[in-house]
Amino acid sequence: MRIGFDHDKYTAMQSEMIRQRIDQFGGKLYLEFGGKLFDDFHASRVLPGFKPDSKVSMLLTLKDQAELVIAINADDIEKSKVRGDLGITYDAEVLRLIDAFRGIGLYVGSVVMTCWREQHSAAAFKNRLESLGVKVFRHFPIEGYPYNVEEIVSENGFGKNEYVETSRPLVLVTAPGPGSGKMAVCLSQLYQENQRGVRSGYAKFETFPIWNLPLKHPVNLAYEAATVDLDDVNMIDPFHLEAYGETAVNYNRDVEIFPVLNALFESIYGDSPYKSPTDMGVNMVGNCIVDDDVCCNAARQEILRRYYAARCAVVQGHASQVEVDKLKVIQQKLGITSEIRPVIAAAQKRAEETDAPALAIELPDGTVVTGKTSSLLGPSAAVLLNALKVLAGIPKGIKLISPTVIEPLRSLKCDYLGNHNPRLHSDEVLVALSICAATNEVASLAMRQLPLLSGCEVHSTVILPAVDANIFKRLRLNVTCDPRYQSHKLYHK
Numbered sequence: 001m002r003i004g005f006d007h008d009k010y011t012a013m014q015s016e017m018i019r020q021r022i023d024q025f026g027g028k029l030y031l032e033f034g035g036k037l038f039d040d041f042h043a044s045r046v047l048p049g050f051k052p053d054s055k056v057s058m059l060l061t062l063k064d065q066a067e068l069v070i071a072i073n074a075d076d077i078e079k080s081k082v083r084g085d086l087g088i089t090y091d092a093e094v095l096r097l098i099d100a101f102r103g104i105g106l107y108v109g110s111v112v113m114t115c116w117r118e119q120h121s122a123a124a125f126k127n128r129l130e131s132l133g134v135k136v137f138r139h140f141p142i143e144g145y146p147y148n149v150e151e152i153v154s155e156n157g158f159g160k161n162e163y164v165e166t167s168r169p170l171v172l173v174t175a176p177g178p179g180s181g182k183m184a185v186c187l188s189q190l191y192q193e194n195q196r197g198v199r200s201g202y203a204k205f206e207t208f209p210i211w212n213l214p215l216k217h218p219v220n221l222a223y224e225a226a227t228v229d230l231d232d233v234n235m236i237d238p239f240h241l242e243a244y245g246e247t248a249v250n251y252n253r254d255v256e257i258f259p260v261l262n263a264l265f266e267s268i269y270g271d272s273p274y275k276s277p278t279d280m281g282v283n284m285v286g287n288c289i290v291d292d293d294v295c296c297n298a299a300r301q302e303i304l305r306r307y308y309a310a311r312c313a314v315v316q317g318h319a320s321q322v323e324v325d326k327l328k329v330i331q332q333k334l335g336i337t338s339e340i341r342p343v344i345a346a347a348q349k350r351a352e353e354t355d356a357p358a359l360a361i362e363l364p365d366g367t368v369v370t371g372k373t374s375s376l377l378g379p380s381a382a383v384l385l386n387a388l389k390v391l392a393g394i395p396k397g398i399k400l401i402s403p404t405v406i407e408p409l410r411s412l413k414c415d416y417l418g419n420h421n422p423r424l425h426s427d428e429v430l431v432a433l434s435i436c437a438a439t440n441e442v443a444s445l446a447m448r449q450l451p452l453l454s455g456c457e458v459h460s461t462v463i464l465p466a467v468d469a470n471i472f473k474r475l476r477l478n479v480t481c482d483p484r485y486q487s488h489k490l491y492h493k
Contacts, residue, residue, distance in 0.1 A: 001048060001364055001455060002048060002291065002294045003048055003049040003290070003291065003294065004047060004048045004049055004289060004290060004291040004292070004293075004294030004295040004298065005047040005048060005049035005050045005285075005288055005289055005290065005295065006049060006288045006289075006290045007049055007050060007051055007054055007057070007288075009287075009288045009290075010050070010054060010058065010284060010285065010288040011054070011057050011058045011061060012061075013284040013287060013288065014055075014058045014282070014283075014284045014285075015058050015059075015061040015062055017282045017284050018031065018062060018170065018203075018205075018282055019062070019065075021201065021203045021282055022065070022169050022170055022201075024201060024273075025199065025200060025201025025273075026199050026200075026201075027169050028169055028171075028193070028198065028199070028200035028201065029169065029170055029171070029200065029201045029202070029203060030171045030173060030185075030186040030189050030190065030200060030201070030202050030203075031170060031171065031172050031173065031186075031202075031203050031204070031205055031282070032173050032182045032183055032186050032202070032203070032204045032205065033055075033172050033173060033174040033182070033205050034182075034204065034205060034206040034207075035206060035207050035208070036055075037055050037056055037059070037097075037174055038052070038053055038056060038097075038100055039052050039053070040052050040053070040054070040055065040207065041476075042208075042222075042226055042302070043207050043208075043285075045298060045301075045302050045478065046218075046219050046222045046295065046298050046299045046302050047219065047285070047289065047295055047298070048294055048295065048298050049290070050285075055207075056104060056106075059106065059172070060104065060105065060106070062170060063105055063106055063107070065168055065169050065170045066106065066107070066168055066170040066171075066172055067106075067107045067108070067109040067166060067167065067168040067170070067171055067172070068101055068106055068107065068108045068109060068171075068172045068173075068174060069108075069109055069110055069111070069112060069164060069166070069171055069172070069173045069174075069185065070094055070097055070098070070108065070110075070111045070112070070173075070174055070175060070176070071111075071112045071114055071173055071174070071175045071180045071181050071182050071185045072090055072091065072094050072111065072112070072113055072114070072175060072176055072180050073090075073113075073114050073115050073179055073180050073181055074113045074114065074115050074116050074117065074119045074122035075115050075119065075122075076090045076176075076177070076179070076180065077089075077090060077091045077113075077119065077121050077122040077125050078119040078120070078121045078122055080121075081177070083176060083177055090176040090177055090180075091121075091125045091176075093176035093177070094111060094129075094176055097174070097176065098111075098134065107168070108134070109135065109164075109165075109166055109167065109168075109171070110134065110135035110136065110137055110164055110165070110166075111129055111134055111135070111136050111137075112136075112137045112138075112139055112164055112181075112185050113125075113126060113136060113137070113138050113139065114139045114180065114181030114184060114185065115139075115140075115141050115181065116138040116139060116140050116141075117140075117141065126138075135165070137161075137162040137163070137164045137165075138161070138162050139161040139162065139181065139184065139185060139188060140160055140161060142156075142157045142158070145157075145184065146184075146257065146260045146261075146264075147260055149260065149263045149264055149267055150267075152264065153191060153264060153267040153268060157191075158187065158188040158191035158192065159191070159192075159195070161188045161192070163189075163192045163196075164185070164189055164192075166189075171189070173185050173186050178230070183204075186202050187202065187261075187264055187268075190202055190265075190268050190269075191268050194268050194269070199269075201273065202265075202280070203280055203281070203282050204254075204280045204281050204282070205281070205282055205283060206281060206283060207283060207285055208220070208222075208223035208226075209223050209224075209234045209249045209250065209251055210249065210283065210285050210286040211237070211248045211249050211250060211278050211281060211283060211286065212248065212249075212286040212287070213249065213286050213289075214249070215234055215235070215236060215247075215249050216333060216334075217296070217299075218295070218296045218299035218300050218303070218334055219289075219295055219296070219299045220234050220249055221234070221299065221303060221330050221333060221334060222299040222300075222302045222303050222306075223251075224326075224330055225302065225303045225306040225307070225327055225330050226302075226306060228306075228310070228323045228326045228327060229319065229323055231252075232251050232252060232253065233251060233252045234249055234250075234251055234252075235249070235250065235251065235252055235255060236248070236249065236250075237249065237250040237255060237276050237277055237278045238255065239255070239258055239275060239276035239277060239278075240275070240276035240277075240278040240279070243275035243276055243279075244275075244276075248276070248278040250276075250277050250278055254277040254280075255277055257277075258276065258277040261274075261277075261280075262274070297340075300334055300336050300340055301340065301341065301457070301478075303327070303330055303331060303334070303336055304331065304336055304338065304340065304341055304480070305478060305479075305480050306327055307324070307327040307328070307331060308480035308481060308482075308483070309480070310323045310324045310327055311324055311483035312463050312481050312483045314483065315463065315483045315484065315485070316463070341457065341459065341480070342360075342362055342368055342457075343360040343361065343362050343368060343457050343458060343459035343480075344360075344459045344480070346360035346368045346370055346459070347359055347360035347370065347459040347460060347461050348461055348482070350370040350371075350372055350461075351372075351461040353372075354372045354373065356372065356373035356379075357373050357378075357379050357460065357461050357462040357486050358370055358371060358372050358373065358379050358383075358460075358461050359371045359379045359380055359382075359383040359458060359459065359460045359461070360383065360458070360459050361383050361384075361386075361387045361453070361456055361457070361458050361477070362456055362457040362458075363387060363390060363391060363452075363456060364452060364455075364456065367390060369383060369386045369387045369390050370383060370386070371383025371384070371385075371386050371387075373423070374423070375422075375423070376406065376423065376424065377423055377424050377429065378421075378423040378424065378425055378426070378465075378468070379460070380425065380426040380460070380464060380465075380468035380471070380472070381423070381424045381425060381426045381428070381429035381468075383458070384426055384429065384430070384453075385400055385401075385429060385433070385446075387449075387453065387456075388400070388433075388446040388447075388449045388450070388453075389446060391446075391449035391452050391453075392442075392445045392446050392448075392449050394442060394445065394446060398442060400433055400436065400440075400442065400443050400446050401429065401432045401433055401436050401443070402436055402440070405432045405435050405436055406424070406432060409424060409428055409431075409432055410422050410424070413428075425465065425467050425468055425471075426467070426468045426471040426472070427467055427468075427470075427471050430471070433446065433447055434447060450475065453475050453476070453477055454475065454476035454477070455476060455477075455478065456477055456478070457477075457478050457480075458472060458477045458478065458479045458480070459479070459480050459481070459482075460479065460480070460481040460482070461481075461482050462481065462482060462484055462485060462486040463481045463482075463483070463484065463485050463486075464479065464481055
């Protein structure tokens with residue numbers, strides 16, 4: 001697949017920009033990290049060549065200077081708020097992040113619980129963290145935040161928060177999800193440090209929107225598509241235009257809050273170090289795009305995938321029609337139609353021919369392979385096997401899985417586990433294939449092709465069962481589905 005983004009250039013440029021910002025503030029910088037540090041698959045899809053953990057690779061070049069502070073809203077702990085992409089609660093995500101950061105050699109200094117009001121579940125989680133040796137600090141609600149600047153920058157505002165003890169020049173403030181209070185933690189620390197005679201700085205790292213790409217660039221519009229549920233809208237930064245006469249792209253929330261932030265900076269420092277919200281950023285992503293056409297095409301694909309995902313989410317009760325309508329508008333701006341995604345027509349044609357659900361996969365060389373529903377296999381399992389055969393150069397008529405393996409699996413499903421569907425799902429067929437691979441070189445050859453599926457495009461004519469959707473996600477396939485279930489039942493697993 002063609003590359004549009006230079007990962008190595010990004011790692012070098014981004015780390016150098018952060019070092020410069022540390023020096024600008026005399027050696028201490030609080031850097032608010034927006035978006036995902038790990039597993040940023042959106043960025044890797046719209047910027048081919050950007051690795052899902054590119055930001056972590058960049059941070060590892062700064063690991064001797066950096067420590068991480070994780071902010072979590074105590075109300076989110078109390079409500080057992082769940083990350084939609086991982087399906088785990090925010091407090092569990094904090095534990096996962098700590099393990100992940102430590103696992104690659106990054107130092108986690110502490111956890112800050114924001115909006116602290118002695119919530120029962122939050123207090124229990126605080127005790128748990130402390131029993132595990134993690135430092136925990138409490139930050140309290142401030143009446144009138146963020147607009148009552150006089151109250152915020154006082155002993156009754158930031159002054160009543162617990163001072164977060166840090167030991168390194170670069171403090172990265174991250175969180176398990178939005179609304180965790182990262183910015184407030186940074187600003188509180190600036191106030192607290194200033195009270196102690198230490199001048200420290202604040203900067204913000206957001207991958208999207210990319211400030212030095214055009215407002216309607218497909219990559220920036222793909223960010224809007226990814227955040228339709230948050231009401232984020234890209235816009236020209238009016239403060240940057242006025243200060244420098246240069247056009248820069250930011251998003252509505254940062255533009256709206258900047259006058260307040262400016263006032264906070266002036267109250268803390270005596271003057272503001274920034275003339276625009278774009279000034280606060282340290283994002284070098286736009287400078288590392290090496291093939292704009294590749295990234296534009298990838299972004300258009302992402303917008304179309306988001307559109308199909310939203311239509312399915314409406315059927316599943318997870319989204320509103322408003323989100324679908326917003327995505328339609330974004331597509332119209334770029335003239336996007338389903339024709340740019342060949343797997344859609346291929347899957348739908350196969351479904352019409354067989355009068356049953358079907359799937360299609362587009363392989364790295366552009367070959368489109370389909371899979372149909374049969375008495376033996378579900379369409380997800382069938383398309384995986386067909387794709388592996390094509391990748392391995394195995395003739396279509398050769399069976400990869402022995403009947404002596406399939407029959408016991410079917411018997412286990414229906415006779416012992418009470419499943420009424422004898423067809424094998426994708427997880428079951430991969431287990432069967434791995435068993436056969438132990439004694440069958442052809443099956444082994446097919447198994448070795450699995451990594452080549454990463455990044456391939458897939459379309460299903462029905463909403464995938466959870467088990468198949470999970471397998472495709474773990475294989476890093478980019479999946480869309482027609483917004484309908486296979487059956488007319490009201491309950492779907």
